[in-house]
Amino acid sequence: MRCLPRLMVAPNGARRSQSDHPALPVTDAEILATAISCQEAGADGIHVHIRDVEGRHELDTGHYRAVLDQLCDTVPDMYVQVTSEAAGRYSGAEQRTIMQVLQPAYVSVALREMVREPQDWAQAQEFYEWATSSGVEIQHILYSPEDVQWFVRAIHEQRIPGTHHLILLVQGTYAHGSQGRAYLEDYLTELGKADGMSFDWMLCAFGQQETESLARAAQLGGKARVGFENSLWNMDGTLAKNNAERVREVDTAIKRAVQKTI
Template structure:
C-alpha cells in the first residue's frame, strides 16, 4: 500500500506550464530532459521533483499516458526521488478533467490549486475527491495564492488534526511584475499559528526567489525552487540551469 509521505525539503520545479526554450535553453521539455535535470538537481541537494509534462509540440498537457511514461522513466533513473505531478489547468482543463487525471494515474503525490478545483462550483465533487485521495494514500499539496484560498481550505473542512495538510504558499503571484519579497509570506505564516499538522512549503517569483525561500526555511518551511518560477540567481544573474539554482539555495540553508 502506498503511504502518504511528508513533503521533501527541497523540491525542484524545472519547467512549469508556460516557459519554453525561448525563455531559457536549459529548460527541460522532453521526458529525457526532465530526467537529466532531475539527476543534476539531486546531485546538488534536491530531494523532490514537481513535474509538468509537455506534448510533442512542447505544450502543457495533462495526458495520463505521457505522465505514466515520465513517472516510469524517473522511477528507473531515480527510484528514491519524491515525484509530484501537477493538475495545473492553464485555462485548458476543467476541474473534472483534473480529477479524472488523478484517478487514472493514481500518483503518490500531486499538487492541485484549490481555486482551480472549485472554479466550476463543484464543491461537493471536490470534497469527495479530496477524501478519495486521502483514502487512496495520495499526497495532495494544495496550492495557496491568497487569503481567499485559505478560506476555501476552511470551507471544505480540509483542516484535520488527525491528518497532515500539505500546502504550497505561492509568494508574489499578484505583485507588480510578479516579483516576490520575503514579507509576502507573513499572512500565510500568521494563519498557520493556531493550526495543527500543517506540512508546508513555499515558492516565489523573480529576483527575490532565493531570499524568500531562505526566509521560509528559517521559519520551518520547506521550499520549491526552479525555472517554473524564476530564472535568476540571488545576484541577479541568469542561472545556467535548474541545478545551479538548487546549489545556490543549498549554500544558504545548510
C-alpha cells in the same frame, strides 16, 4: 506522518518555453537529465510537468506513467510529484478524472482550480475524499493569505478530510514576479488559526527574490521549491545557467539560514 521533501525542484512549469531559457527542460529526456543534475545539486524532490509534441503543457495518463516509470528507474530516491495544473487547457472535472485514472503517489492541487464556483464543492469534496482513501498525497496550492483562510475554513467544515495537510504557499505571480507579494508571515498567521490541525508547508516564490524568500521560509520551519517554473534568476541578478545552479544556490542559502537559527 506524511511529509514533503526538504528541497523540491520545479524545472519547467506549464507556461515557460525554451524561448524563455534554452536550458528549460521540455522533452522527457531533458526532464530526466534535469532530475539527475538537480538531485546531485541537493534536491530531494521534483515537481513534474510534461509537454506534448508541440511543447505545450499536458495532462495525459499514458505519457505521465511513462515519465514516472523512467524517473523511478533513474532517480529512485527522489520524491516525484506530478501536477494537476489546468493552465487554461483543462476543466476541474478533467483534472480530477485524469488524476483518478493516473493515481500518482504525489500530486499538487490548487484549491482555486478545484473550486472555481461554489457549486464545484460537491465534486471537489469527493475528489479529496477519494485521494485520502486511495493513498494519493495531495499538496494543496494556496496563492495568498486569503486562499489560506479559505482552505482552513474548508478543513474545519470537513470539506477537505484529515488533520494533517501538505501545503504549497505561493509568493508572487508569473506576471509580476515578486512585486506586490504578501508577507510570508501573513500566510502562516492564517495557518495558525486551524485548530487541531498540523501542516507540512513549503514555499515557492516568483522573481529575483526567490533565494531570499526560500531561505526565510527555512528559518520559519518551512521547506522550499525552487526552479525555472518560478524564477530564472540567481540572487545576484544574473540569469541562472540551469535548474541545477538554482538548486545549488538555494540549498546553500537554506543551510546558512537554518544554521543561524541554531
